[in-house]
Amino acid sequence: MKILIVYSSLTGNTRKVAEAVYAVLGSEADLFPVETAPPVDAYDFVAVGFWVDKGTADHKTQEYLKTIRGKEVALFATLGAYPDSEHAAASLKNAAALLGDGNHLAGTFICQGKIDPRLIEQFKKTPGNHPHVVTSERLERYKEAAKHPDDNDLQTAQAVFVRLKEEVSRRLTGLQESEVAGSCGKPD
Numbered sequence: 604m605k606i607l608i609v610y611s612s613l614t615g616n617t618r619k620v621a622e623a624v625y626a627v628l629g630s631e632a633d634l635f636p637v638e639t640a641p642p643v644d645a646y647d648f649v650a651v652g653f654w655v656d657k658g659t660a661d662h663k664t665q666e667y668l669k670t671i672r673g674k675e676v677a678l679f680a681t682l683g684a685y686p687d688s689e690h691a692a693a694s695l696k697n698a699a700a701l702l703g704d705g706n707h708l709a710g711t712f713i714c715q716g717k718i719d720p721r722l723i724e725q726f727k728k729t730p731g732n733h734p735h736v737v738t739s740e741r742l743e744r745y746k747e748a749a750k751h752p753d754d755n756d757l758q759t760a761q762a763v764f765v766r767l768k769e770e771v772s773r774r775l776t777g778l779q780e781s782e783v784a785g786s787c788g789k790p791d
């Protein structure tokens with residue numbers, strides 16, 4: 604099974620996750636930043652990693668997702684919000700909705716990633732009625748995000764992708780077998 608891992612990363616968080624996933628998927632996998640990613644035609648399973656931007660995939664990944672058709676796909680992402688938040692779930696859902704026709708979403712993984720300190724400084728200057736106004740709760744979340752992705756995140760991502768690879772492989776083998784059975788038909 605040929606696996607393609609494509610990632611988009613501004614400050615390195617998503618790249619770390621992509622490299623950890625690549626390290627466990629073995630010789631069947633290729634790893635590319637989204638800027639130089641090849642077409643997906645030659646691959647069976649495509650893993651796409653992005654950083655969350657305004658509640659969805661970053662712009663470059665949005666464009667890439669639209670080019671994927673008829674593949675087994677998994678998404679992974681990093682974000683400033685907590686990974687078990689509604690915002691995290693919605694961000695994955697919004698990204699998945701951009702996929703082209705005929706794909707099967709095999710699974711997802713998301714974890715926190717440190718937020719660019721320049722963005723936090725910008726937030727600190729926003730007026731009180733702005734949605735990004737810095738509260739003590741938000742400062743706490745930024746502090747937590749600054750520790751991620753950590754070793755535990757990377758190991759969890761690896762375990763998720765080892766499992767997904769097995770599941771996808773079983774599904775593709777099953778599909779091939781049912782195609783062969785279908786084409787032979789039953790003897791009279």
Ligand SMILES: Cc1cc2nc3c(=O)[nH]c(=O)nc-3n(C[C@H](O)[C@H](O)[C@H](O)COP(=O)(O)O)c2cc1C
Nearest residue numbers: 612613614615616617654655657658681683684716
């Ligand atoms: C312009 C910008 C927009 C962002 N928007 C969101 C967002 O909507 N939700 C969120 O949880 N994090 C958001 N973040 C935080 C990033 O998704 C997070 O820090 C991510 O781990 C960055 O990944 P990278 O290091 O691979 O670029 C934003 C960061 C930037 C710079």
